Amino acid sequence: MIEVILKKGKEKAAVLHHPWIFSGALDRIKGKPENGEVVSVWSADKEFLAYAYFNDQSRVALRLLEWNENTTIDKDWYAEKLKNAIAARQHVLNEETNTCRLVFSEADFLPGLIVDKYADFLSLQILSSGIDAVKEELIEILVNLLQPKGIFDKSDAGARKHENLAEGQGLLWGEHPPEFIEVKESGIIYHINISEGQKSGFYCDQRDNRQILAAYTKGKTVLDCFCYSGGFSLNTLKAGAAQVTSVDSSALAIETLQHNMGLNGFKQADQFSIQSDVNKQLRIFKEEGKKFDVVVLDPPKYAPSRSALDRAARAYKDLNRLGMLILEKGGILATFSCSGAVDMDTFKQIIAWAALDAGREVQIIKQFSQPEDHPVRMSFSEGEYLKGLLLRVL
Template sequence: MIEIVLKKSKEKAALQRHPWVFSGALDKVKGKPENGEIVKVFSYDNEFLAYGYYNDQSRVAIRLLEWSENETIDKNWWFSKIKSAIENRKSLLNEHTNTCRLIFSEADYLPGLIVDCYADYLAVQILTAGIEKQKDLIIGVLQEITKAKGIVDKSDNTSRAHDGLEPTNGLLLAGELPPQFLEVKENGVKYHINIVEGQKSGFYCDQRDNRRILASYVKGKTVLDSFCYSGGFSLNSLLNGAEKVVSVDSSALAIETLEKNIVINGFEGISHIAIQSDVNKQLRVFKENGDKFDVVILDPPKYAPSRSALDRAARAYKDLNRLGMQILERGGLLATFSCSGAMDIETFKQVIAWAALDAGKEVQIIYQFCQPEDHPVRISFPEGEYLKGLLCRVY
């Protein structure tokens, strides 16, 4: 096994079990490892640190996997890690919910691998050269453990490009393709999702708990669900007695899917309007028309993919939330989210404060949303905490 030595004083993060070693920390590479190859990592003083996989195409040159020198990174190791992650989610899957995240990359000690369960099918994201190199083994293990009918590649192509990998999104990796609209359940709500053509892995199961929590506030209220996608917040609102729900998304497929979900849940008789439009433009239309809502939900895509984009993202979040506040009834509720890992919760709160100032509003934070237990945050990898949200009462 090829050995890599770190520069002096660059071992601290590895000793604290952080899984990333950046290219600037490398001192010596004793050989020519292939990208994705397992290597042995040592400190400058020749102390064993960990095993990891190497990639000279990535800013993260080594992603660490195992800190015990006596372990062997073989099929049994991969099987054990994958089985452990899946076993930890068993309590989440039941008659009311048959979709969740089974493997969450670094948080489950498997950097570069994400696996989502949708009823009898799996959506897999293979994001790094190390996981790509082990792909056949990993897919075989997933089949053996889950007995899935089919496994579809839903890799984020931008992430793969950062690791020097070609696009693979949409490929069938094992078994059979899911139907165009696969029915899944979450908290008793039915969804038709399109795994192959849908956004990300097909469904945003990271909002499962937040959808349920927010739904407890909507009885008898008028609700605006912005960036609604397949209707998670909309459907939970309808189920829990909202008087009227308006759903907005720029994607025609999202609106089509939402309307199917309205039907399969038997919500046709409840007041619901679906609007295909750019959300920021539509919020301005609501403002110009004098439309008001009791609850406004803002769940935008990732505005800050990296820290370098944070300033621009902060302005976008501020403008979006300012518009949301301006169409709320006095004392109404704003449920606002950020899925940008580069933006921590304190920065997000500051952005909401700026938005309130610009909107001429007073704001109380009454609840803080976070990601659910199938998206755990590993204590040695705080970067895994990406989803945050605030429930605000706005005056």
């Protein structure tokens, strides 16, 4: 096996079981590994550190897999990792919920692999050259473990560019997914399309948070911003919200939400859908003097990297300021960030600035996080991307 030796003093991350080593930490390579090849990683003092995927096209030159030198990275190793990841999620799936994340990349010791279950179909994202090199083996293992109707490739994420991989999408195994797969989450039905576009039309990482928020909405007027396919809207209606207004800039999102409303038997009179830029619409509500009891702010990723943090902080602050201004006194604000570059302390500071600018006092009721099928390894805090706050705005 080809050996990669790190520079003196650059072994700390590997020793602490962090799964990334950046290209600047590499001293020399004994051989010429292919991108995606498994290599052994050694300290400058010739101590074995780990086995890793190698990629000289990525800033993350080494993605660490295994710290036991006596272990062989083969098909049995992959089968064990997949089996363990799937077994850990089995209790999430039941009569009320048939969709969840089965494999979450570094959190499950498979850096660059994401597997989502949508009823009888699987969606794969392959984001590293190492996983791409063993794709066929992984598909075979997943078929044996889960017997899905079909497996679809959603590896069109921009992350593949960092690994010098072409974007890809298409059927990998079995039946082609129908136009709409019917999934259930917490007893609510959604029709999603995983074979078109970059997204599935549904995010399962907000599963727990949707139910937590819904408990505060009975008899209330709710504004769901960036509503997408309607996860928060539908959960609040199920919980007895008096009226829900849903806003998204995407016509497809609004169409999907309205379709899902009908699937669940909710009356259109209880819900209003607005296709509009959220910030623009919040300003319109403010000018009109419109007030809500509950506001949900679940924007897309404003900070894809740390270099975008300052710009993202300004965007988050202005969005939350507007949300606070249209809340009734004592109203509830559920606000989120899915930017990994924004940690919880930073997010709280941003919300504090927004409250100051809005002239409102704010109490933190709960902190939101990602659900257990999106676990966070203690040695890899970067995996904690979703955070949020449930606030009372006075």
